[in-house]
Every structure is written in C-alpha cells, then in structure tokens.
Amino acid sequence: MKKILVIDDAATVRMYYRQVLEAEGFAVEEAGNGYEGLEKALTEAFDLYIVDINMPKMDGYTLLRTIRQEPTICATPAIMISTEGQIQDANAAYAAGANLYFNKPVRPESLITTARLLTGEHRA
Amino acid sequence: MTLIKKHDATGDAPREFRHQSRDRAGLLCQLEADAPEQRRWAALDLAAFSDAADALCDRLEQETQTPVREAILTSLIQIGGNPVVCGLMPLLRSEDAALRNQVIEALQQLPEAVSPYIERMLADDDADYRIFAINVLANLRHPQAPAWLQDVIERDDNINACAAAVDGLAEIGTPEAIPALTALPERFADDPFMQFCTQTAIRRIQGHGA
Amino acid sequence: MNAPVPLAITEEEFQKFRDFFYRKTGIHFEENKRYFVDKRLIDRILATNNTSFRNYFVMLRFETSGKELQQLINIMTVNETYFFREEYQFTCLVNSVLNEIVTRKRPSEPIRIWSLPSSSGEEPYSLAIYLLEYWPRVDDYAIELIASDIDTTMLEKARQGRYDQRSVAHLPPPLLRKYFTALYDGSYQINDDLRQSVDFTQVNLSDLAQMRAYRDFDVVFCRNLLIYFDDTSRRIAAETLFNALNPGGFICLGHSESMSRITPLFKVRKFPEAIIYQKPR
Structure with a gap:
C-alpha cells in the first residue's frame, strides 16, 4: 500500500485529502506544519508528500528545499497545493522542488490521478 | 572519573559584543551590525524599549536570517500595542513565505492590539492578504473572532478565503454560524471540498453527527 | 439541588x-x-x-x-522522573551526538552538558552514569555537567541524591550497586563522586537577563518543560536555549514534545536512535 504524508495546517483540508485518498487505497499520515512534516518524513518512508505553502514554524517552500537536500528522502515526489494562483507561485513551487503544483481547492479526481501517477500506483 | 565539576556554571567569561553599550541608541546601532549574532542580541535586548517597535519592524523587513527574525518577533510580541501591529501588517504582503508566516504567528499573540485592524484587513482587495488575515483570526484569542469568521463566509467571494474561515469555524464557530455555513457550498457551485469542510464545521459546532 | x-x-x-x-x-x-x-x-x-x-x-x-x-x-501527559527515563536519548548521545561534537573540539576544550529542569536530580545523574559507563571516549575529554531548576527545594533534594526504590527501578542492578549505597530505610544514596560531578544551579528560563550568563553548551537536555509554558514564555525560553548553545550544539526534548510547536530556530537531525534538534552551525 502506498503511503502519503499530507502536510497542511488546516485540519479540514487534511481530513479531506485523507478521505479522498484512503477511499482509493492509499495510506495517509498527517502533519500540521512544515517542521512536523520534516520530522515525520525523516522518521518514516513515504511514497508522496502533499504540501501546503503557508504554514506556521516552517512554510512549504522551506520544507521542500530541505527535503530535496536530505539524501534519504530527496527523491520522494511532492505535490504542492496552495491558495496562491499566480504563475510565479507555481514557478516558486517547482524551484523549491515540487513535482506538481495545484491551486486550492483541488478537485478530488485530480488529486487521485496525480497521486497514482507520482507513486507509480497504476490501478484501474 | 573525568567528569569535572566547575564552580562557574555559566561558561567562559562573557565575550559579548561590547562595541556598543546596551542603551537604546547603542542597541539600535547594533541592530544594523554585519554579524547576525550581534543583530540578534540587539533585537532581544530592545524588548525593554517600547519605542523601538518601528526600528525592529524596519529591520525585520530586510532581515534574511531566521534567528534574527525570530528574536525581533519575540521582542515585538513583548512590546505589543498598536505600533507593533501597524508595523507588522504590511509584511503580510511580503514575497517571502517564511516571513509572512512568522508575522501571522506573531500577530496571533497580540489579540487586543490586532483587533481594531481586523475589519480593514478582511476588506482588502487582495485575496491572499485576506486569507492571511483569516489565518491570524483563526488562532486569535479574541471573543469576536467567531463573528468575524462568520462575516467572511457571508461576504467574501473567494473560495479559499471562505474555506480558511470555515476551517477556523470548525474550532471556534457558534450555532449562529450554521445557517451561513449551510448556504455556503451553493455559492461555489457545490465544490466537493467546500461541501466537505462546511459539513465538518457544522458537525463540530453542533457537537454531534448530523 | x-x-x-x-x-x-x-x-x-x-x-x-x-x-x-x-x-x-x-x-x-x-x-x-x-x-x-x-x-x-x-x-x-x-x-x-x-x-x-x-x-x-x-x-x-x-x-x-x-x-x-x-x-x-x-x-x-505523564510527567515523572526516574533514572534512565527515555534512555534512547542517552544512547543517542553516546553513540552519535558526542562523537559529532568532539570532531569540532580541541583536546583541552571541555564538553558542556546542561540538564534542565533537573528536578530532583535523576536526569543529570543518569547522564553522568551513562557517560561514564557507555561513552568509550569519556576519559579523553573533560566534561562539565550543569543541572538547573527554578525550584530551590528540588535543587536541595538533587544535591543530597537520595532516592526511593521507584526512582532507581530502571537502572541495571550492577550500576545500582556501583553508584549507590542501599540505606536501611529502603532508599538509595548516590555516591559522592557522582554528586560532585554535577553542578546544581537555580535558574528561571524566562529571564533573559539571568540566562545571558548560561552559554557555551554543547548539549542541552530540556525534557518536559517547554510543553507546560504559555506561548510567549515558550518563545522566550526557546530564544534563551538557542543563546545558550554553541553553534552546532544539540537539544533534546521530552518524548511527547515536538519542536514543531515551539520554534523554527533549530534544525531537525535524525539519528538512528532519536530525533534531536541542532542549532545551525
């Protein structure tokens, strides 16, 4: 079973991603900010990170830049999902190390499709 | 047994930066020093001077080092008051995500001082700025916070601003917010996420399953 | 009614x-x-x-x-203190952390370790025993162990070093025999060598001025303290701990505490035994 770490400070957002992804057979763990996300990512192996930008203690860009420099986890794919919809926001996400950028709110089917793609989970 | 007991617990003789004295003028000067550690110490010591708020906010805007930024914000929280809030609010527009979020956390610590500015922040033209204001509100110990969040979901036409407010209401909302929460998904073409989070908030407010 | x-x-x-x-x-x-x-x-x-x-x-x-x-x-949360509590952190100290610290030390430079709150002394004495027993290079370096608490009654108790059965229950029996004397009332007296190896001082972590004097530490054990502080006190305490550490110095928190709710000042370091936080170099 592929494991996904959802990192977002909004509890309702974490719950929503969990519900959508668990229904598709993914295992989901949560972190409430970037710093906690980094702690969990360093402690446990995941197949995908889903990362918000604006969070207390450590923002999503800083988290992704840190992950991309950690030898044990730097290859894990990451989707960045945030409220900021300008083209420079997407560019900043890719520069920080995101594999994909979505605007909030993300459609459940987009989340599922990309989660499958990035984790190599090609189920029907 | 090589563990040694040293009768001076406090380390080697203080080798502090004594180029300037620890008075206000000296500290303000040190706040602009080249060495980040000097700027950090100056920022911490300036907590004793309530009129240093402007200088600390100015420094914060240019400062790139996390330990200095944190020290500045720690002192600004201790100083408190409206000048601090007025100095911090513009930084919510910073391009630097780390700084924005540090400022949000600091504003959350100043509920009384921030409250007179909330309505203006929530009426801003920039949706990103309004969302940051909502993030401040959602974690603010202020009795009016639930009502402000309810205003957002009644008036704001940005889906992410409303979603941020709904997330806050799931924790601090009161039963008066339920009609507005119930009506909200319709305004956003029944977006599935909006449906999910409003239902969650309503259940949390009622304290039981629907 | x-x-x-x-x-x-x-x-x-x-x-x-x-x-x-x-x-x-x-x-x-x-x-x-x-x-x-x-x-x-x-x-x-x-x-x-x-x-x-x-x-x-x-x-x-x-x-x-x-x-x-x-x-x-x-x-x-369960807040109790006993010898070798959360032992995995001590293991991490002797297996990983200290070896990294000494790469930056000159041979004459002491290694400074700070335990706070020291409470009745179980933690700093555990550190002393652990270092003596399990760190192979303990004889190559001078180690200073400082233990602090805000509560002077606790400090007095710690200095006396007398413990009941419950406090020492997790110590391996050979170490209990080696470092303690069993007293007639069923309690255990820690030996004088250990008592003299720890310096106990009174501090208030929220007092930036007092804390200014505490510096040059390589490792700080600050377990199960910050979690009980309000937001602003916790923030100030984090600043003072950061000030007290050498660049590259380490800080250990309690098992139920997470730096992710305290401050972004420290780096996360994953060692085989534990997650520990580090002041950037």
Missing part, C-alpha cells in the same frame, strides 16, 4: 478537542485513547465549574493566560 447530569463527550467533541490539542502541542490522540481523554476532559470540565464541553472549550480556547491549557497538558 438536582443531581448533576452525567457529562459525556460526543465523538464530534472529541475530534474538535483532538484537533485543537494537536495544533497546540503536536500530541495526537488515537481513537483508542478516547476513554483516557474523555475522562480527563470531564474532570477538568467539572473542576472549572463548567456544565458542558461546549462552555469549557470556549474557555479553554479563548483564555488569554493559557492556564487551563497548561492544566490539561499536565493531566494528559
């Missing part, structure tokens, strides 16, 4: 509390902790003269002093 209506916490109330407590502390209660959490919540609702979870939660959430949250954290 009517008999009080028995209080119960609903599923939604439990989840609302759980999300809030997690955001504030980083502690996440699984569903199987439901009984434990509900019981303590109901105790606090009654103790604060509230009549429902709803009223109590509003008080908890909006109280500016943060006192009730501290009370709750107190009863939701």
Whole structure:
C-alpha cells in the first residue's frame, strides 16, 4: 500500500485529502506544519508528500528545499497545493522542488490521478 | 572519573559584543551590525524599549536570517500595542513565505492590539492578504473572532478565503454560524471540498453527527 | 439541588478537542485513547465549574493566560522522573551526538552538558552514569555537567541524591550497586563522586537577563518543560536555549514534545536512535 504524508495546517483540508485518498487505497499520515512534516518524513518512508505553502514554524517552500537536500528522502515526489494562483507561485513551487503544483481547492479526481501517477500506483 | 565539576556554571567569561553599550541608541546601532549574532542580541535586548517597535519592524523587513527574525518577533510580541501591529501588517504582503508566516504567528499573540485592524484587513482587495488575515483570526484569542469568521463566509467571494474561515469555524464557530455555513457550498457551485469542510464545521459546532 | 447530569463527550467533541490539542502541542490522540481523554476532559470540565464541553472549550480556547491549557497538558501527559527515563536519548548521545561534537573540539576544550529542569536530580545523574559507563571516549575529554531548576527545594533534594526504590527501578542492578549505597530505610544514596560531578544551579528560563550568563553548551537536555509554558514564555525560553548553545550544539526534548510547536530556530537531525534538534552551525 502506498503511503502519503499530507502536510497542511488546516485540519479540514487534511481530513479531506485523507478521505479522498484512503477511499482509493492509499495510506495517509498527517502533519500540521512544515517542521512536523520534516520530522515525520525523516522518521518514516513515504511514497508522496502533499504540501501546503503557508504554514506556521516552517512554510512549504522551506520544507521542500530541505527535503530535496536530505539524501534519504530527496527523491520522494511532492505535490504542492496552495491558495496562491499566480504563475510565479507555481514557478516558486517547482524551484523549491515540487513535482506538481495545484491551486486550492483541488478537485478530488485530480488529486487521485496525480497521486497514482507520482507513486507509480497504476490501478484501474 | 573525568567528569569535572566547575564552580562557574555559566561558561567562559562573557565575550559579548561590547562595541556598543546596551542603551537604546547603542542597541539600535547594533541592530544594523554585519554579524547576525550581534543583530540578534540587539533585537532581544530592545524588548525593554517600547519605542523601538518601528526600528525592529524596519529591520525585520530586510532581515534574511531566521534567528534574527525570530528574536525581533519575540521582542515585538513583548512590546505589543498598536505600533507593533501597524508595523507588522504590511509584511503580510511580503514575497517571502517564511516571513509572512512568522508575522501571522506573531500577530496571533497580540489579540487586543490586532483587533481594531481586523475589519480593514478582511476588506482588502487582495485575496491572499485576506486569507492571511483569516489565518491570524483563526488562532486569535479574541471573543469576536467567531463573528468575524462568520462575516467572511457571508461576504467574501473567494473560495479559499471562505474555506480558511470555515476551517477556523470548525474550532471556534457558534450555532449562529450554521445557517451561513449551510448556504455556503451553493455559492461555489457545490465544490466537493467546500461541501466537505462546511459539513465538518457544522458537525463540530453542533457537537454531534448530523 | 438536582443531581448533576452525567457529562459525556460526543465523538464530534472529541475530534474538535483532538484537533485543537494537536495544533497546540503536536500530541495526537488515537481513537483508542478516547476513554483516557474523555475522562480527563470531564474532570477538568467539572473542576472549572463548567456544565458542558461546549462552555469549557470556549474557555479553554479563548483564555488569554493559557492556564487551563497548561492544566490539561499536565493531566494528559505523564510527567515523572526516574533514572534512565527515555534512555534512547542517552544512547543517542553516546553513540552519535558526542562523537559529532568532539570532531569540532580541541583536546583541552571541555564538553558542556546542561540538564534542565533537573528536578530532583535523576536526569543529570543518569547522564553522568551513562557517560561514564557507555561513552568509550569519556576519559579523553573533560566534561562539565550543569543541572538547573527554578525550584530551590528540588535543587536541595538533587544535591543530597537520595532516592526511593521507584526512582532507581530502571537502572541495571550492577550500576545500582556501583553508584549507590542501599540505606536501611529502603532508599538509595548516590555516591559522592557522582554528586560532585554535577553542578546544581537555580535558574528561571524566562529571564533573559539571568540566562545571558548560561552559554557555551554543547548539549542541552530540556525534557518536559517547554510543553507546560504559555506561548510567549515558550518563545522566550526557546530564544534563551538557542543563546545558550554553541553553534552546532544539540537539544533534546521530552518524548511527547515536538519542536514543531515551539520554534523554527533549530534544525531537525535524525539519528538512528532519536530525533534531536541542532542549532545551525
């Protein structure tokens, strides 16, 4: 079973991603900010990170830049999902190390499709 | 047994930066020093001077080092008051995500001082700025916070601003917010996420399953 | 007066509390902790003269002093002290952390370790024993162990070094025999060599001016303290701990504490035995 770490400070957002992804057979763990996300990512192996930008203690860009420099986890794919919809926001996400950028709110089917793609989970 | 007991617990003789004295003028000067550690110490010591708020906010805007930024914000929280809030609010527009979020956390610590500015922040033209204001509100110990969040979901036409407010209401909302929460998904073409989070908030407010 | 209506916490109330407590502390209660959490919540609702979870939660959430949250954290976490508590961190110290620290030390330079709050002394003495027993290079370096607490009664107790059976229960028997004397009343007296290897001092972590003198530490053990502070005190305490450490120095928190709710000042370091935080070099 592929494991996904959802990192977002909004509890309702974490719950929503969990519900959508668990229904598709993914295992989901949560972190409430970037710093906690980094702690969990360093402690446990995941197949995908889903990362918000604006969070207390450590923002999503800083988290992704840190992950991309950690030898044990730097290859894990990451989707960045945030409220900021300008083209420079997407560019900043890719520069920080995101594999994909979505605007909030993300459609459940987009989340599922990309989660499958990035984790190599090609189920029907 | 090589563990040694040293009768001076406090380390080697203080080798502090004594180029300037620890008075206000000296500290303000040190706040602009080249060495980040000097700027950090100056920022911490300036907590004793309530009129240093402007200088600390100015420094914060240019400062790139996390330990200095944190020290500045720690002192600004201790100083408190409206000048601090007025100095911090513009930084919510910073391009630097780390700084924005540090400022949000600091504003959350100043509920009384921030409250007179909330309505203006929530009426801003920039949706990103309004969302940051909502993030401040959602974690603010202020009795009016639930009502402000309810205003957002009644008036704001940005889906992410409303979603941020709904997330806050799931924790601090009161039963008066339920009609507005119930009506909200319709305004956003029944977006599935909006449906999910409003239902969650309503259940949390009622304290039981629907 | 009517008999009080028995209080119960609903599923939604439990989840609302759980999300809030997690955001504030980083502690996440699984569903199987439901009984434990509900019981303590109901105790606090009654103790604060509230009549429902709803009223109590509003008080908890909006109280500016943060006192009730501290009370709750107190009863939701187990805060006890005994020898070799959370031993994996000591293992991490001798297997990984100290070896990294000495790469930056000249041979004559002491290694400075700070334990706070020292409480009745179990933690600093555990550190001393651990270093002597399990760090192979202990004889190559001078090590200074400083232990501090705000409470002078505790400090006096720590200096005396007399412990009951419960405190020493996790010590391997050979170490108990080696470092303690069993007394007739069933308690254990720690030996003089160890007592003299730890320097006990009184400090207030929220006092930046006093704390300014505490510096040049390589490792700080600050377990189960910051979690009990309100937001602003915790922030100031984090600044003082950062000031007290050498660049590249390490800080250990308690097992239920997470730096992710305290400060972004420190780097996260993953060692085989534990997650430990580091002041950037």
